[in-house]
Amino acid sequence: DSGVTQTPKHLITATGQRVTLRCSPRSGDLSVYWYQQSLDQGLQFLIQYYNGEERAKGNILERFSAQQFPDLHSELNLSSLELGDSALYFCASSTELAGRTDTQYFGPGTRLTVL
Amino acid sequence: GQQVMQIPQYQHVQEGEDFTTYCNSSTTLSNIQWYKQRPGGHPVFLIQLVKSGEVKKQKRLTFQFGEAKKNSSLHITATQTTDVGTYFCAGRKNYGQNFVFGPGTRLSVLP
Numbered sequence: 001d002s003g004v005t006q007t008p009k010h011l012i013t014a015t016g017q018r019v020t021l022r023c024s025p026r027s028g029d030l031s032v033y034w035y036q037q038s039l040d041q042g043l044q045f046l047i048q049y050y051n052g053e054e055r056a057k058g059n060i061l062e063r064f065s066a067q068q069f070p071d072l073h074s075e076l077n078l079s080s081l082e083l084g085d086s087a088l089y090f091c092a093s094s095t096e097l098a099g100r101t102d103t104q105y106f107g108p109g110t111r112l113t114v115l
Numbered sequence: 116g117q118q119v120m121q122i123p124q125y126q127h128v129q130e131g132e133d134f135t136t137y138c139n140s141s142t143t144l145s146n147i148q149w150y151k152q153r154p155g156g157h158p159v160f161l162i163q164l165v166k167s168g169e170v171k172k173q174k175r176l177t178f179q180f181g182e183a184k185k186n187s188s189l190h191i192t193a194t195q196t197t198d199v200g201t202y203f204c205a206g207r208k209n210y211g212q213n214f215v216f217g218p219g220t221r222l223s224v225l226p
Binding site: 002033035041042043044045048056058090092103104105106107108109 | 148150156157158159160163203205212213214215216217218219
């Protein structure tokens with residue numbers, strides 16, 4: 001158990017719909033990362049937040065957005081869903097103290113299926 | 116942009132054989148991390164390498180960072196069925212930038 005929680009575990013929805021994925025980082029971690037992993041693929045970095053502010057952006061579609069709240073939990077919003085958005089979405093957290101590179105602790109993931 | 120490649124994509128070994136996966140970056144890295152993802156699981160941090168030519172060992176696993184800090188390798192001695200999974204390297208060009216993950220090497224160990 002990494003200490004990172006993600007809800008829901010599974011999500012099945014239809015094309016065109018909008019969903020919200022939620023992540024709670026490990027206690028004390030200020031940084032949250034979102035990744036997309038399609039079937040048998042690697043991890044595609046989407047976005048990173050640090051203490052409520054966006055820090056880095058990867059290959060995140062305009063239909064996707066995220067935010068980190070004052071209590072440090074984060075939400076990833078996916079809208080106008082397409083079949084190709086079906087994937088595992090991982091959240092990871094790290095401490096990121098003073099520019100030191102820290103371990104990323106991954107949550108169990110949310111499996112999104114778009115029908 | 117920065118690219119991180121891994122070879123091989125898949126590797127099937129007999130239990131007891133050795134295994135090596137190689138990670139190559141298109142740019143010099145400040146540091147590199149290795150993760151393992153078991154089937155149906157999430158990535159789990161294994162190790163971080165920072166210094167040029169650094170070698171670190173964890174029991175049967177040996178990690179190496181190249182002299183030019185553009186490549187890395189993970190070697191497993193005498194594989195066991197518990198080693199099954201996908202091994203990812205993740206490289207960062209500069210501190211403060213996000214890590215770029217390689218596509219991973221999927222290891223199968225036949226008993």
